Amino acid sequence: MRHEQPASVPIKLLLGHYHALNEHWQQALEEYTECFKEAPDEPLVPLCTGTALLHFAMSRKVPSRDRAVKQAFAFLNCYTRLKQAPxxxxxxxxxxxxxxxxxxxxxxxxEKALACKVVVPGEVGQPASEALENRRFCDLRRETAHNLSLIYCNSGAPNLARAVLRQYGTI
Structure with a gap:
């Protein structure tokens, strides 16, 4: 498919994902950077590129770990600029x-992610038109609380970890 449609961004993304799944980070990065050249305003592309660069920075094959980390955060900051989801x-x-x-x-x-107000579609007092706009709803409080509790536990603050999980991790 890549040979039939060499300029197709979705096909390049799929190939990048394939290489990333097989932990071939250099090949994945080649596909993702090609996508970035073609579609620099698509938020998924810098997110995938930044993530692949982070994984590549953690591997043994990276020639310059510092450079890879800096580039990863540059792509992740580009993603945050494009994606308006605090x-x-x-x-x-x-x-x-x-x-x-x-x-x-x-x-x-x-902590910044936990402090964000999340608007649930169809919430009481929310106009119906706004509920339709927010139908692609994603609340990351539980995932955030879990990761934060891991950091607190590893740093020797299990009570703080429990408090975070109790507040944000329960259904």
């Missing part, structure tokens, strides 16, 4: 910091 943006940046072991920064972003 909770999702804060969660993704917190997750990236968490993966790299930058726990102080991760806590900052996770």
């Amino acid at each position: 909770q999702e943006n804060a969660y993704n940046l917190g997750r990236a910091c968490h993966q790299l072991g930058l726990n102080t920064l991760a806590v900052k972003y996770y």
